[in-house]
Amino acid sequence: MSQTNHGLGGLKYDPTKKSRASEWNVLAALVLIILVFEGLNRLNGTSFLFNMRDNVDTLFNQQRLDIIILQVSITGIIALGVTQVIILGGIDLSAGSVVGATAMITMSFAQTALVNGAPNPKAVFGDWAMDLPVIVPIAVGLVCGTIAGMINGLLVAYTKIPPFIATLGMMVSARGVARWWSNGQPVSFPTESYGELANGDVLGKLTFGLFSWDGQNPAVVFVALAVLFHLIMIYTLYGKRSYAIGSNEAAARMSGINVDRHKVLVYTIAGMLAAAASVLLTSKNLTAQAGMGVMYELDAIAMAVIGGISLSGGRGSIVGTVLGAGIFSVIISGFTSIQLDAYYQEMVKGAIIVGAVVLDQWRQKGRVRG
Amino acid sequence: MTDIVLETRGLTKYYGGVQALEDANFILRAGEHVAVVGDNGAGKSTFVRQITGVEQRTAGQIFFDGRETNHAGPLEAREAGIETVFQTLALADDLDVPSNLFLGRELFKFRLGPFSWLDRKTMRERTLEALKTTAVKIPNVDNPIRNMSGGQRQCVAIARTAAFASKLVIMDEPTAALGVQETAQVENIIRGLKERGVPLVLVSHNLRQVIDLVDRIVVFRRGRIVASLNKGETDGNDIVSYITGVKGSEPAHG
Numbered sequence: 001m002s003q004t005n006h007g008l009g010g011l012k013y014d015p016t017k018k019s020r021a022s023e024w025n026v027l028a029a030l031v032l033i034i035l036v037f038e039g040l041n042r043l044n045g046t047s048f049l050f051n052m053r054d055n056v057d058t059l060f061n062q063q064r065l066d067i068i069i070l071q072v073s074i075t076g077i078i079a080l081g082v083t084q085v086i087i088l089g090g091i092d093l094s095a096g097s098v099v100g101a102t103a104m105i106t107m108s109f110a111q112t113a114l115v116n117g118a119p120n121p122k123a124v125f126g127d128w129a130m131d132l133p134v135i136v137p138i139a140v141g142l143v144c145g146t147i148a149g150m151i152n153g154l155l156v157a158y159t160k161i162p163p164f165i166a167t168l169g170m171m172v173s174a175r176g177v178a179r180w181w182s183n184g185q186p187v188s189f190p191t192e193s194y195g196e197l198a199n200g201d202v203l204g205k206l207t208f209g210l211f212s213w214d215g216q217n218p219a220v221v222f223v224a225l226a227v228l229f230h231l232i233m234i235y236t237l238y239g240k241r242s243y244a245i246g247s248n249e250a251a252a253r254m255s256g257i258n259v260d261r262h263k264v265l266v267y268t269i270a271g272m273l274a275a276a277a278s279v280l281l282t283s284k285n286l287t288a289q290a291g292m293g294v295m296y297e298l299d300a301i302a303m304a305v306i307g308g309i310s311l312s313g314g315r316g317s318i319v320g321t322v323l324g325a326g327i328f329s330v331i332i333s334g335f336t337s338i339q340l341d342a343y344y345q346e347m348v349k350g351a352i353i354v355g356a357v358v359l360d361q362w363r364q365k366g367r368v369r370g
Numbered sequence: 371m372t373d374i375v376l377e378t379r380g381l382t383k384y385y386g387g388v389q390a391l392e393d394a395n396f397i398l399r400a401g402e403h404v405a406v407v408g409d410n411g412a413g414k415s416t417f418v419r420q421i422t423g424v425e426q427r428t429a430g431q432i433f434f435d436g437r438e439t440n441h442a443g444p445l446e447a448r449e450a451g452i453e454t455v456f457q458t459l460a461l462a463d464d465l466d467v468p469s470n471l472f473l474g475r476e477l478f479k480f481r482l483g484p485f486s487w488l489d490r491k492t493m494r495e496r497t498l499e500a501l502k503t504t505a506v507k508i509p510n511v512d513n514p515i516r517n518m519s520g521g522q523r524q525c526v527a528i529a530r531t532a533a534f535a536s537k538l539v540i541m542d543e544p545t546a547a548l549g550v551q552e553t554a555q556v557e558n559i560i561r562g563l564k565e566r567g568v569p570l571v572l573v574s575h576n577l578r579q580v581i582d583l584v585d586r587i588v589v590f591r592r593g594r595i596v597a598s599l600n601k602g603e604t605d606g607n608d609i610v611s612y613i614t615g616v617k618g619s620e621p622a623h624g
Contacts, residue, residue: 237476237486240465244473247462254424254460255474256445265484314464 022308022363026323033327037334048337064337066215068329070284073218076325077277079300080222080229081149081270083321086304087233088266089246089313090156090163094170095274095300098148099293100178102278106141107187107288110134110194122188124181134193141279142272148174149271153264171297178290188287198283218280225273230318242266246313302349303328305356310364328352373400374433375538375569376421381430383416390416392593394430398538403560403570405580408590409613414573417590418542421571422454423447435537445474451537455527455544467511468497471530500533504559521552528559535568542573557583577606589613 037048049065051058078095085092111120113130120130148170155166181187202220204212233239241262244252253259277296282288307324309316331352335345374397381394391413398404406414419425421432423441432439434450441447444454461470468490477489477496497511506525508518515523524544531539541560545553553576560583563570574580580587581601589597589612596618599609611617 232485235488235490236482236484237478237488238484240469240473240476240488241484243464244462244469247464248460251460251462251473254444254456256443256448257474262484314462 023317023319023323026306026308026320026327030323030327030330033330033334037330037337040334040338044338046337048334064333068326068333069219070215071329071332072322072325073222074277074281074284075296075299075303075329076222076322077218077225077280078274078296079303079321079325080225080318081273082297082300083304083307083309083316083318084229084233084242084266085163085270086301086309086311087246087313087316088242088263089249090263090267091167091301091311092152092267092270093164093167093297094148094152094174095270096293096296096298097171097174097178098145098271098274099278099281099296100290101148101174101181102141102144102275103282103288103292104178104181104187104290105144106137106275106279107190107282108181109140110137110190110282111187112189112191115189120189122182122186124187131191134191134197137190137194138197138279141275145271145273145275145278146268147271149268149274150264152271153267156267157260157263175290175294178292181290184290186287186289190283190286194283195286196283198280215284218284221276221280225276226318226322233318238262238265243314246315248314298353299328302353302356305353305360308360310360311357312364374398375400375402375435376571377433378421379431379433381417381420381432382428383413383420383425384428389593391420391427394590394595396588396595398569398571401564401567401569402586403564403572403584405584405587406571406573406590407575407577407580407587407609407613411592412590412613413593414590415542416593418454418540418571418573421447422452422540424456448474448534452540453531453535453538454540454542455524455531456542461515461523461527463516464514466514467501467508467526468493470515470526471497471500471533475534496533500529504529504532504562506555506559519552521548521555524548524552525555525559528556532559532563532568535563535566538569538571539563540571540573543575544572545574545576545579553579577609580609581606589618591615591618 034049041048046052047061049060051061056062078099082092082095108124109129109132111123111130113120113127115121123130152167152170155161155169156163159166198217199215200217201212201214202217204210204216233242241252241257244255244257245259245262249259278293281292303325304316304321305311305324306327307316307320307322309320309324332345332349335348376396376398378394378396381391381396382389383391394413394417396417406417408414416425420427423443423446434452439450441450447454462473465473472493477493479487479489494511501508501511506529508522508526515526518526524547528541528544531541545556548556557579560570560572570584572580572584585601587599587601587604587609588595589599589609591613597612599612608617
């Protein structure tokens, strides 16, 4: 038994009791869900995680893992930004549309002049925009995301309209930009170096083949960004301010934090992260379409919520979102592995999101009582 | 005249057409503890909000530390040396005790704009020191304060004020929501401030507490200062009659 102290007012208070980090629960849930799908697959004589085919010489089911990792990475990068916005006490519904608009615009600066000897049939601009160095489309993409995010932030911070409405407006407008950009036509045929961005093997090159597998780049970028923002959220003023504002905006303001400016910064970073995901996505697919990223914002929000980020702000962590992204993608992939119809998948997906929020509400009630 | 810490002349505040504070003349001397009492809506909190820069006054002058001041916000007032415990606790529930103590004045290992690296170790050590000097007992400062009792949270807020107090402390109803033991704890902190010679403006409804703790009692009624009573020359009934308007229908100097 742990020793209890009598605190002020005779309230019992257990000094050894520190609320267990909810990330451990999310991790446990992730493991549990993987085990459940493994079990369900075994009933059919297949496996969720492991390779069952004799003609392939790998331990794991590489194909499935690749799909899961890709989904975690691309949507996960968006979720990193959405997480910060939610911790701040806001919400970002525009991420998916920003992905779409950024995809179209970025791709227009990533095109190659000649496709199989013929002029690029999907060319958006003239020759001046063909075969540009790969840094140009990347920069263009990040600028797009920055602008969209900054508009979100300025609207939320200075017009005082609810973030839900501000980013809903951006969601609709950015999708409009995506469709208008090339009259609904896809933008395709990027330069080889642009295609390398997501399909390349950056760690393999850096480590001379030690950690080499094709198409790893999105995962590498995701992990790098996750680590970066984990450190930023925990160890820097940026993180401290975000949690403080999400926790008690009035108190943050009274403590001298420039709340409005910080909000603009956080929404801008979220926009940039959506743009980064867009660059990787178009590079992966070698094409951009106006409908790219539809519903990604909800997937990203779902990842955050499943990972224990409280929609009321102030609570949650990047680690939680990374694990939440894992759970989300494993569930989607798991449904496919047990051949559940896509319609059912969406229905269950909705239920999972609602369930995660209900859990969060329960947790909050528990805290108030405690 | 150099021992005057805070002085207001003709301090007035309208909210739209409502006159919340009218012609408040108030003086606080070095080391002095003054209570501000009055009925609900008498203008006590309005008075505090003008001094601390939370709101901008309609008219009048404020002199602090020998100079006329015009604080644009609570941070500016705080930087000038006015520490305030607000009626609504200005705490972030999801942050731990050190983060709350240093909210808005964090210490850094290195500066890099918004991405400045926090010096969490030093902030934690200073927090423990501050809690020690104010005799506030918090079992685990690393817990988010959401998990703490109302009294502990109030003590964190007051410890923050007391720890950083340089020239003036203002407390707006610090014990309103507290139990008996917790109130005693807060009163001990206030006595500690008196010993350290830190001047205090205490807004309170609790007359017993006021008579116990402070040197002088200023009574507000309907936005005006109606009395300034020295502790030795007054009692509960006297104060109540000023609060209710039985005595002192003429404005007085605080």
